[in-house]
Amino acid sequence: QVHLVESGGGLVKPGGSLRLSCAASGFTFSDYYMSWVRQAPGKGLEWVSYISDSGKTIYYADSVKGRFTISRDNAKNSLYLQMSSLRAEDTAVYYCASQAVVAPMHWGQGTLVTVSS
Amino acid sequence: DVVMTQSPLSLPVTLGQSASISCRSSESLVSSDGNIYLNWFQQRPGQSPRRLIYKVSNRDSGVPERFSGSGSGTDFTLKISRVEAEDVGVYYCMQGKLWPRTFGQGTKVEIK
Numbered sequence: 388q389v390h391l392v393e394s395g396g397g398l399v400k401p402g403g404s405l406r407l408s409c410a411a412s413g414f415t416f417s418d419y420y421m422s423w424v425r426q427a428p429g430k431g432l433e434w435v436s437y438i439s440d441s442g443k444t445i446y447y448a449d450s451v452k453g454r455f456t457i458s459r460d461n462a463k464n465s466l467y468l469q470m471s472s473l474r475a476e477d478t479a480v481y482y483c484a485s486q487a488v489v490a491p492m493h494w495g496q497g498t499l500v501t502v503s504s
Numbered sequence: 505d506v507v508m509t510q511s512p513l514s515l516p517v518t519l520g521q522s523a524s525i526s527c528r529s530s531e532s533l534v535s536s537d538g539n540i541y542l543n544w545f546q547q548r549p550g551q552s553p554r555r556l557i558y559k560v561s562n563r564d565s566g567v568p569e570r571f572s573g574s575g576s577g578t579d580f581t582l583k584i585s586r587v588e589a590e591d592v593g594v595y596y597c598m599q600g601k602l603w604p605r606t607f608g609q610g611t612k613v614e615i616k
Binding site: 422424431432433434437446447448449482487488489490491492494495496497 | 562
C-alpha cells in the first residue's frame with residue numbers, strides 16, 4: 388500500500404528557509420515520478436514542482452522558480468523540497484504525490500508551512 | 505499557462521440525484537501522442553486530494569462507477585450519478601499536457 392508522509396513544515400519568518408521531506412513506502416520509489424502540490428488556507432490546489440524518477444528532469448511553477456529546489460534520494464525513498472526566500476504567499480499545506488499517467492495519484496497527508504513575522 | 509475554468513463553483517445536490525461539473529481549458533489538451541491528459545480530483549473535507557479520473561474518462565482503482573468523465577479538446581465534464589453523502593467535497597480538474605500543470609478553481613459539492 389502506497390504511503391507518503393510529509394514532514395518539515397512549521398512557522399518561518401519572511402525571507403527564511405525551510406526543507407520539506409516526504410518519506411515513501413509501499414512501492415518502488417525509484418520507479419516513480421514525484422510532485423509537490425500546495426494548498427493555501429481555504430484555497431484551491433496549486434502545482435509546485437515535479438521531478439522524474441532519476442531526478443534528471445525537473446519543473447517548477449513560476450511562482451517558486453529560483454526559490455525552491457526539488458530533489459530526491461532513491462536510496463532513502465525520500466523526496467525533498469528546499470524552500471528559500473519564503474514569502475507570506477507561500478503559506479500553505481504542502482502535499483507530496485506520486486505520479487501516474489502524468490498526474491498526481493497517491494497523496495500524502497500534507498505538512499503546513501506558515502510564513503509570518 | 506493553460507487556464508482551467510470550472511463551473512459551477514458551488515453545486516448543491518439532492519441525495520440520489522445526479523450532478524455535473526464542467527471544466528474548460530484555454531487550449532486543447534490533445535497531446536502529441538493522441539492522449540488527452542485531463543484529470544479529476546476529489547477532496548473531502550479535512551482530507552488530502554484523491555484522484556478519481558485520468559485521461560478524461562478512466563476511473564482510478566476503487567473509484568465508484570457512479571463517477572464518470574467525458575469530453576474532448578477543451579471541454580470536459582465530471583458526472584456523479586446518484587449522489588451519496590460521502591461525495592460531499594471539492595472537485596478539481598487538472599491538465600497534464602503542459603508545464604506548468606494547472607488546476608481548475610474547484611467546485612464545492614454539498615447536499616441540499
